[in-house]
Amino acid sequence: MSVEGKIEASEAVQLAATKRRAQIGTLLSLTLVALLALMWVVLSFSTKSFMTPNNIANLLRQGAMIAILALGETFVVITAGIDLSVGAVVGFTSVIIALLLTNGFPIWASIIITLLVGLAIGVFHAFGISKLGLPPFIMTLATLTALRGVGLLITNGATISITNDEFTGFSRGDFIGVPNLFWMVIVVAVPAYVFLHQSRFGRYLFAIGSNTEAARLSGVNTTGMLYVAYTLSSLCAAFVGILLAARIGIGNATQAEGWELQAIASSVIGGTSLFGAVGSVHGPLLGSFILTTINNGANLLNVNAFWQRIITGVLIIVIVYFDGLRRKKR
């Protein structure tokens, strides 16, 4: 009897602790919203140019592309993997679509073909990871460098200008006052939300990230889900490649250098755990706009560009440290 009494007492303590943890979790996502809001308020008071329609539209356009990349990256990171190639895929696919358009393909066909190229890259990643047994880090590191090479090879290092005004005009346009590029975030995020948080496939991604063995023993097709995750990541990156090509009007394999790190940073700031099984759709979106706001605000405040990089680095450490504190208590 006394033993059981003790067990019950210790369980009561555990239950209370669990409830407290859940509250802290909600607090963090609110903190990110609050942090973003605070930065916007401070910047709109401290600079004249921040709260101008022009600058806000610019900020939304800048943030949109990193946001979509970060979203795709998040699927992979939730499975406890990583996709280092997304920046290279953006550059590579900008070349593909530029080539297609200059060779007279209609816009719709060019977009579909470019997305298929992205899909193929994702399938290749998943093949290397699940069939060849390469660690995700190595597999995607290899394609990171190789894809830039392929892109440079087919263009012979040249930049391809896109003369299709309809295509490039899209990135400058807006719809009911909101830039088209930002609408693209919503176009991607809504199905992503349904997929990750409301479909069984989303559940399987979390299960794989938490314990692949347990997922497999529960009848989950773990290999198939890896294909899904890496394909989605590359598909998002190819989509960003199209948007980037439209925005800057060129195709160039060296574009989007280092974007993979911004995507991973956005995802992690948004609460995704690099150990897997923790992440959301709204987290990386918030994370990417926090990063973009920092860069935008620092520009407006005339902060040295070198300092911007340092501030971004410090901020990543601070945010992820506090997030880790929260998680460690589990």
Added chain:
Amino acid sequence: MDETRQNGSGNKSGAADTAAPLLVLKGLDKRFGATHALKSVDLIFEKGEIHAIVGENGAGKSTLIKLLTGVHVRSGGEVYWEGQPVALATPHEAIGHGINAVHQEVVLCPHLTVAANLFLGDEKVRLGLLRHGEMVREAQKILDEIGFKIAAGAILSSLTIGQQQLVATARATTRGTRFLIFDEPTAYLTRQETAQLFALIGRLKAKGVTIVYISHRLEEVFQLADRVSILRDGQLVSTQRVAETNEEKLITGMIARSLDQIHYKEMVPFGAEILRTEKLSGKGFEDISIRVRAGEVIGLYGLIGAGRSEFVQSVFGRFPKTGGQIFWDGHPVQIRKEKDAIGVGIALVPESRRDQGLCLNLGVGFNINLPIYKRLTKVIVINPFAEAAAADRQIRDVQIKTASRDAPASSLSGGNQQKVVVGKWLNHGAKLFIFDEPTVGVDVGTKVEIYKLFAKLLKAGAGIILISSYLPEVYDLADTLHVFRRGRLVATHDSAHTSEKTLHETILTEALGV
């Protein structure tokens, strides 16, 4: 327990100061949360004696080793090293005194050479540079001296497990060791290697090193040890001179049950046959024919490596069978992958909940629903109400104590985590449950809960295969008990046993092969 004290005092009066004990444990106590792993153990280790410790799995032997080597810190009691009280709070401190252990599993660096492993952390250096040649020569000298036939320049992973074990032993003897613990050292050794090891142990004893020898193999205890202590349920049963005892006495000491061990069992009438294997063979087991009926518990008993786990993993589609046939509901079935087994209705509740059973940092409800998300999906979206209802039903039915269905599985106690795994499979509609060591590391109260869960499954028409290394458990719970030894089914007992005690001893003897 009285014998211990007599022994201690007897020694003191016999041999004066020169033979003062090396290590004395007084009331050593260890709790892990609600689990009382070691209950006020008094032990005396003399200089230069070989002291065997025997007991069943879960009796507290590994806890004792971990306390002596500073891996865990004791919850109560005192430890005296050469008469001085010591803390033994860190492995570093234990090694500093000269306490070393050779573990059952080799904990060395497989990619380095034998010599590099021997000198790891204590390398020979000149001007900051490693002296490879000298280390290999020195290592070879050490190995030759202690009689191990191993090349010092070989990469560790190129050796057999047994040879690696000898390297670990050699390493433990080189650094001023005065107290050396062996945990099941011969489990992976060949006969020749065992002979080399025993010769070394003899030499160490002659040098005055105290040896603690833990083994399931009682014949080794009688061959080597001076004294033997029996642990049971975390308590010291007795310490005796080996010359004054025999195998029968030791076995009786190991298995006699304490009163607080409650094995809950309800008789359920047997139904139709669920699973039958005929002459099933595979890696690690041969010619196993068993039958499981609805409402029946089949116990598989044997030592680690006897082939029980390999057998059930093959039934579950983990490793392919090489011969024989599996029948489900009387029909032959092909089980090649886990998915096939899950498909027919077999559920595995794995030994390691943490590694194989649960997504620990995800919610309880998530874990419960993982196999049935397809069923909960409407078009492409999961029906959140059905999801919550399915989770809540299992939490209620199996009585999982959790803050909510969203609480992470890691926040639950061991027994409740076990219930989550079971609930998961009940949800899926499994009919045969394989439990692999379900009560390892859980306390008495949780054990009772798990046993009650068994009864619930049986009443619902399920069959159970129970693997356990803890004899009283399989003995009490199983309707039919199969004993495995070296990959073969060596004996079968059904529940209509006559004398409890004799059967106990018979089974243990069969499993040990003594």
